[in-house]
Amino acid sequence: MKQSAFTLIENEALTARFSLLRLKGDCSAIECPGQFVSLSLPGFFLRRPFSVCDWDEQSFSLIVEEAGKGTALLRRLQPGTELDVLTGLGKGFDLVKSGDAPLLIGGGSGVSPLLGLAKGLLAQGASPRVILGFPSREDLILLDEFFRLGLAPTVTTDDGSFGIRGRVTDAMDLPHSFFYACGPAPMLRAVCEASPVSGEVSLDARMGCGFGACMGCTIQTVNGPRRVCKDGPVFGKEELRWAD
Amino acid sequence: MGRLSVSLCGIELTNPIIPASGTFGYGHEFSQFYDLDLLGSFSMKGTTLHPRFGNPTPRIAEAPAGMLNAVGLQNPGVDAVIAEELPRLKKVFHKPVMANVSGFSVEEYTQVCARFDAEPQVGWLEVNISCPNVHGGGMSFGTDPKAAAEVTRAVKAVTAKPVIVKLSPNVTDIVSIAKACEDAGADGLSLINTLLSLRIDLKTRRPILANTTGGLSGPAIFPLALRMVWQVSQAVKIPVIGLGGISSAEDAAEMMLAGATAVQVGAANLRDPFACPKIIEALPAVLDRMGAETIREIIGGAHG
Numbered sequence: 095m096k097q098s099a100f101t102l103i104e105n106e107a108l109t110a111r112f113s114l115l116r117l118k119g120d121c122s123a124i125e126c127p128g129q130f131v132s133l134s135l136p137g138f139f140l141r142r143p144f145s146v147c148d149w150d151e152q153s154f155s156l157i158v159e160e161a162g163k164g165t166a167l168l169r170r171l172q173p174g175t176e177l178d179v180l181t182g183l184g185k186g187f188d189l190v191k192s193g194d195a196p197l198l199i200g201g202g203s204g205v206s207p208l209l210g211l212a213k214g215l216l217a218q219g220a221s222p223r224v225i226l227g228f229p230s231r232e233d234l235i236l237l238d239e240f241f242r243l244g245l246a247p248t249v250t251t252d253d254g255s256f257g258i259r260g261r262v263t264d265a266m267d268l269p270h271s272f273f274y275a276c277g278p279a280p281m282l283r284a285v286c287e288a289s290p291v292s293g294e295v296s297l298d299a300r301m302g303c304g305f306g307a308c309m310g311c312t313i314q315t316v317n318g319p320r321r322v323c324k325d326g327p328v329f330g331k332e333e334l335r336w337a338d
Numbered sequence: 339m340g341r342l343s344v345s346l347c348g349i350e351l352t353n354p355i356i357p358a359s360g361t362f363g364y365g366h367e368f369s370q371f372y373d374l375d376l377l378g379s380f381s382m383k384g385t386t387l388h389p390r391f392g393n394p395t396p397r398i399a400e401a402p403a404g405m406l407n408a409v410g411l412q413n414p415g416v417d418a419v420i421a422e423e424l425p426r427l428k429k430v431f432h433k434p435v436m437a438n439v440s441g442f443s444v445e446e447y448t449q450v451c452a453r454f455d456a457e458p459q460v461g462w463l464e465v466n467i468s469c470p471n472v473h474g475g476g477m478s479f480g481t482d483p484k485a486a487a488e489v490t491r492a493v494k495a496v497t498a499k500p501v502i503v504k505l506s507p508n509v510t511d512i513v514s515i516a517k518a519c520e521d522a523g524a525d526g527l528s529l530i531n532t533l534l535s536l537r538i539d540l541k542t543r544r545p546i547l548a549n550t551t552g553g554l555s556g557p558a559i560f561p562l563a564l565r566m567v568w569q570v571s572q573a574v575k576i577p578v579i580g581l582g583g584i585s586s587a588e589d590a591a592e593m594m595l596a597g598a599t600a601v602q603v604g605a606a607n608l609r610d611p612f613a614c615p616k617i618i619e620a621l622p623a624v625l626d627r628m629g630a631e632t633i634r635e636i637i638g639g640a641h642g
Binding site for chain 1: 360361362363367368370371383391392395396397398399400401402403404405407409412556557605607608609610611612
């Protein structure tokens, strides 16, 4: 974990709800895809946590979905704005487990960390396949970025306006060695149940600190209470106990 | 004694800055960020006799200049704290630590305190009779002078360590509770715990927190905490630890002028993991500007 100042260098509205932000600064604490950063916003007490979408030594990108006042402010911030950021938070995806043909499944803003993950998997010689799910054609994000990596994601939309009509699980009949998923909790549960093999999912949570101190984001797992921010956000399929 | 050192119930602190219970875990996370020995001490996560999962999530909500929490005393239980957390802490923290104790009956408080009494690493017992987020325990002991006195007396009987009683602000007259604890043998008081609060989500039209209510902390409560520390420190002879919304060295100095012998820093740690070392580093310059040679000379200074 590192606390440092970052400068917003890009803030692009991708859809009505999603923006892509790029921040410039010291990214040395970011170790693997699936980790997150936590931004301090002017006028708000609590930080806001976001999965890292993609990163290099000098900058990282993230997808912001407008969910309340904090994210609305963030989408309006002008490039040049300086923000206090905690980087390198949480336990990310374990790329060693991927096997030769991992399946990446993202829903909504949950596609964000899968971009960095896809890059990492390609770099280690794996052949990832990607399924991305959105409510509708207008909600599609990051599709071009996956194509630029040479990957052709299968897209599902709830209303059938793009790709396959239905949910990500309707496209999951591809053989795969392991899966990685990020998206809304009901989707993650359905993915875990639909896949015959092991996998990892990245959970979202309302957090206090983001680094394991406040116990604000605890979930019950088969191994006992775990903090989403510190023990996760990535958890193994076998660890999770889905609450009803 | 150094410029920043203070004496708390007979134990010298190299500075008066103490991370507050519930914002610092058992020290492990923060020991990866900075040298814990920089701190005066810290107060460990509230510990009960048995392990507790705590409340359902969401447990956290934003507030103007602060936050609500309804964690509900998640902790691994006193036996696990003694078996696992204290040995791990011993490697990274070489000062007396404050053990924060919670319970649902007088007997539970005494059992946990008796266990911690046998631990040389523990300098003080901070008896939390003010948690607003659990039912049938915690705060119900801290809102009635008789119940507060009963817990204090019972705990004092099982330990030789200084007993600091942590008071709730969710009362009509905090001074009467403070005096009841002093009369029952408390060696010190810490105040305030969080304020019982509520947020509602406009979209769902329901409370944000799964527990419905939570405790408000952060800068929003600082003036209120300051007023209570001012009142209580005038009414009792035992030392008072001031807490509630402290996030700068100036806040700490103000709290000590109001009568606090030491201060705890809570929510600020969650917003900025380096809040405490930053405050400690800034304190000498604040004393310089105040024309104070030592921090001890400002304690209670506002009372004239």
